[in-house]
Amino acid sequence: MKFKNTFLLLFLLMISCGNSHVLQQSPEKTNEIIGDTISEKQKKIVIGANRTEVYLPKLLGKNVAVVANQTSVIYKSDTVYTHLVDSLLRCGVRVTKVFAPEHGFRGSADAGEHVKDGKDAKTGLPLISLYGSNKKPAKAQLEDVDMVIFDIQDVGVRFYTYISTMHYVMEACAENDIPVIVFDRPNPNGGYVDGPTLEKEHRSFLGMHTIPLVHGMTIAEYAAMVNGEGWLKNGVKCDLETVLMENYSRDMDYSLPIRPSPNLPNDQSIQLYPSLGFFEGTDVNAGRGTGFQFQRYGAPFLDSEVFTFTYTPEPNFGAKDPKHNGELCYGEDLSDEPSPKSVNLEWLIKAYNGTKDKLKFFKSRSFTLHAGTEKLRKQIEAGWTENQIRETWQEGIEQFKIIRKKYLKYN
Incomplete structure (x- = not known):
């Protein structure tokens, strides 16, 4: 009987959500990206957030926190979408709070600008900044949370700070026995691995892991690698699930329908x-x-x-x-x-x-x-050519590719 009631509730939620596409809104002008072309392959990609049938059953009856920004949307078309938080609330999911990364929940803050705590004007949900002095959710901020959803568009570059935010979220949840679900999205720079590998002594929020500058992984693949390689503090393991995409391949060109941050407009x-x-x-x-x-x-x-x-x-x-x-x-x-x-x-x-x-x-x-x-600065100051510099990257790139291969989910 319990199973039948749960199935009926899920069925009614899916109807009320309209497969999470009932709420439709046009992109805000400041956040819009219009790509040169949208390929037929890209139109067939089903991003993690759109796969409501996979994750909605896991959220029923749970207090859910969402790590999100302006890219955390469910698409009906390339220019019509609803924000993930709005969709979850409409579906009856108990969203208790939103954690906001660099640039804030609605994506309007400057790079490096302090993002303040507050309330979301549209939903009334408390907003907790994860940029500035509070980069990692505190135990008190997670006390009423049963599950955390992470859904942010990444661009596949080490110093793009959303992967650092994800690291700290996973670490905090691991320490407090809270499951994390990462919704996957395409990496627009996912077709290659390149650049200098970070050295441990130069770790910061601009780079927390010993990886090349461009890692060639989706956000869900990257999360699995951080967890699997024991890169969280004290080697803790996060109870991690990922909602993968359908019809995605790493070599396809992907045009982001929404700018991922204020200064990446196209x-x-x-x-x-x-x-x-x-x-x-x-x-x-x-x-x-x-x-x-x-x-x-x-x-x-x-x-x-x-x-x-x-x-x-x-x-x-x-x-x-x-x-x-x-x-x-x-x-x-x-x-x-x-x-x-x-x-x-x-x-x-x-x-x-x-x-x-x-x-x-x-x-x-x-x-x-x-x-x-420090090597790159010294090499440029010493007059090294680009080819000479690039040669020094190769060993680190090849070592990383061996690790990376274990976590790749797409061709």
């Missing part, structure tokens, strides 16, 4: 991010304060005879005080550059060589944390 920026992200550890602006974030770079001190492209950063969505705010910057426009399928050092080396006062180019500590090693 496919080009996402694919250039692994390469131009290095500029975050220098005094060079990487397009913040323009409409072409991570599609251009420049600074007032670059040689104007070499760098003829100019622009002036101004405050905008996602950059209230961009680097070199209001200053004319000389640099390069890469918005039409073919998207690289590897980490490109050409632009970083060119900018360094085009700087007159080279002592001011690197912000040493910040650059080391982004690179995960």
